[in-house]
Amino acid sequence: MLRPKISFANNNEKLNLGEWKNGPHLSEGRVIPSHPVETFPVGQKGLQNQPKPPSLSRDDHADPFNFSFSSNKLILRKLHDYVKNVNFEEMKKNECKKNLTLSKYWENSQQRYVPEDDSWEKFYSNIRSCSVYSDDAMVDKLLHDLNTMPIKNVHIMDGGTQVKFVFTFKNDKQAVFKPMRFGRDYESDPNHFYFSDFERHHAEIATFHLDRVLGFRRAIPTVGRVLNMTTELFEKAEKKLKKTFFFSPAKNFCFVSRCDYYCDTTHAICGFPDMKEGSVQVFLPDESAVPRKHNRNPYRRTYSKKNQIAEWQNNMNYCTDKVKTKQQYAHGRRLLDLVDLHVLDYLIGNQDRHHFESFNVFDNVPSYAIHLDHGRAFGRSDFDDDDILLPLRQCCIIRPSTFETLLKFYSAPKSLTTALHESMSKDPAHPILAYKHYPAIERRLAKVMTYILECFESRKVEEVLISEFHNLDVSDLEQNEEDQSEEHQEKNDVKKTV
Ligand SMILES: Nc1ncnc2c1ncn2[C@@H]1O[C@H](COP(=O)(O)OP(=O)(O)OP(=O)(O)O)[C@@H](O)[C@H]1O
Numbered sequence: 013m014l015r016p017k018i019s020f021a022n023n024n025e026k027l028n029l030g031e032w033k034n035g036p037h038l039s040e041g042r043v044i045p046s047h048p049v050e051t052f053p054v055g056q057k058g059l060q061n062q063p064k065p066p067s068l069s070r071d072d073h074a075d076p077f078n079f080s081f082s083s084n085k086l087i088l089r090k091l092h093d094y095v096k097n098v099n100f101e102e103m104k105k106n107e108c109k110k111n112l113t114l115s116k117y118w119e120n121s122q123q124r125y126v127p128e129d130d131s132w133e134k135f136y137s138n139i140r141s142c143s144v145y146s147d148d149a150m151v152d153k154l155l156h157d158l159n160t161m162p163i164k165n166v167h168i169m170d171g172g173t174q175v176k177f178v179f180t181f182k183n184d185k186q187a188v189f190k191p192m193r194f195g196r197d198y199e200s201d202p203n204h205f206y207f208s209d210f211e212r213h214h215a216e217i218a219t220f221h222l223d224r225v226l227g228f229r230r231a232i233p234t235v236g237r238v239l240n241m242t243t244e245l246f247e248k249a250e251k252k253l254k255k256t257f258f259f260s261p262a263k264n265f266c267f268v269s270r271c272d273y274y275c276d277t278t279h280a281i282c283g284f285p286d287m288k289e290g291s292v293q294v295f296l297p298d299e300s301a302v303p304r305k306h307n308r309n310p311y312r313r314t315y316s317k318k319n320q321i322a323e324w325q326n327n328m329n330y331c332t333d334k335v336k337t338k339q340q341y342a343h344g345r346r347l348l349d350l351v352d353l354h355v356l357d358y359l360i361g362n363q364d365r366h367h368f369e370s371f372n373v374f375d376n377v378p379s380y381a382i383h384l385d386h387g388r389a390f391g392r393s394d395f396d397d398d399d400i401l402l403p404l405r406q407c408c409i410i411r412p413s414t415f416e417t418l419l420k421f422y423s424a425p426k427s428l429t430t431a432l433h434e435s436m437s438k439d440p441a442h443p444i445l446a447y448k449h450y451p452a453i454e455r456r457l458a459k460v461m462t463y464i465l466e467c468f469e470s471r472k473v474e475e476v477l478i479s480e481f482h483n484l485d486v487s488d489l490e491q492n493e494e495d496q497s498e499e500h501q502e503k504n505d506v507k508k509t510v
């Protein structure tokens with residue numbers, strides 16, 4: 013809770029000190045600042061006001077690039093020098109040996125044909141064996157539909173810990189909705205653990221764009237949408253959700269919903285007065301048709317208040333001893349995927365990568381890590397958690413395409429945040445990120461480049477830049493049983509937290 017700071021106004025003639033001595037009775041005796049001043053020590057911050065959707069405010073004319081950031085010329089020169097003889101085009105060809113679409117794969121292997129009648133079906137049938145999507149125009153159309161299509165009904169989404177809904181649109185296709193809780197500039201409470209931090213809908217949108225700008229195309233298309241809470245949420249809500257709507261004392265329309273964390277009246281989500289912004293993310297195809305595997309991240313944090321340091325945070329040989337030797341990581345793309353995922357997480361400040369999912373549908377083609385669940389990213393603009401980069405630093409491998417893209421942005425002329433800003437400007441709810449995150453992203457990119465340079469300096473470039481990882485000491489056998497048991501353990505672990 014914010015406590016208004018009480019101060020005496022210099023020119024307040026009505027101020028009656030005698031009365032004040034006996035205890036204040038008159039409101040004229042104090043000035044309550046219109047912007048409450050924080051008086052609590054750090055870590056005791058109250059919940060910030062829920063502002064109206066930024067996209068409904070007048071245009072923000074602030075300069076997003078009002079900061080100076082230049083690449084370290086020495087690091088840049090060294091990096092270019094190390095890779096001057098690397099044939100990136102050749103190496104990139106080996107990163108993905110078979111890049112099939114799901115529809116082609118099914119057609120060839122099972123004579124199964126999939127419909128492509130709307131944006132969802134087009135998206136599903138074009139899921140690839142090396143990326144979630146590839147056709148930007150098709151995805152842009154899908155984003156448009158997610159933003160505009162009439163909503164038929166709204167359900168509370170099962171699974172996960174915080175409030176989210178499943179939207180079913182008039183074409184019976186679905187999406188995950190995460191509502192806005194705070195303004196764009198909200199900074200996470202530094203005393204909150206990564207596992208109890210509030211989710212930020214705009215982090216989901218921003219990460220989708222960053223993932224695309226970085227060329228991964230493994231995040232799920234997500235768009236901002238401003239909803240009328242009465243006609244689009246309340247009137248379409250299932251009964252148990254509808255029951256949780258109410259009007260706040262300020263006459264705003266609010267809901268509590270049902271979930272494990274923060275679904276109570278003190279954490280209600282309120283409109284302004286009944287407009288609510290949120291992120292709308294396309295639903296992945298039903299698991300009965302397109303199954304997914306849930307993989308435990310070997311670089312997961314402890315999710316425990318008592319025991320906060322995981323083994324990988326203490327042991328710099330963790331990758332060599334415990335990951336590169338594991339059946340699932342010893343051969344193919346998975347370790348490179350993990351490094352990509354953690355580079356992305358570092359840039360967005362996501363500490364909450366407890367597991368990752370992969371499609372389990374293309375037989376005999378290695379599956380990739382889907383970039384999913386970024387609601388806890390962009391919580392801090394003043395802090396870089398270098399632990400997130402430990403997979404890169406310890407394993408010292410990176411995909412040539414990833415390195416090339418990072419180097420391109422680090423070399424300018426177009427900076428990473430310029431490209432990101434351009435991409436996010438297309439979202440109807442823009443601006444998506446508070447601009448203070450831009451220098452943070454550039455600062456983190458510089459650190460990624462420094463760590464890559466350290467790898468080049470400590471081993472051969474051709475050991476660092478690799479299209480596929482192979483640990484010749486580990487046999488290359490299919491192995492799934494371990495995955496399954498880990499998945500089970502993973503689910504139990506997550507439920508135990510907080
Ligand atoms: N777009 C989507 N389509 C289909 N399923 C989804 C989608 N997004 C999330 N899910 C499923 O819902 C689960 C929970 O979602 P998410 O991870 O975003 O919520 P969460 O509250 O952060 O959960 P957790 O606390 O378990 O991380 C995911 O593990 C995933 O299987």
Ligand SMILES: [Mn+2]
Nearest residue numbers: 364385386387
């Ligand atoms: Mn999560």
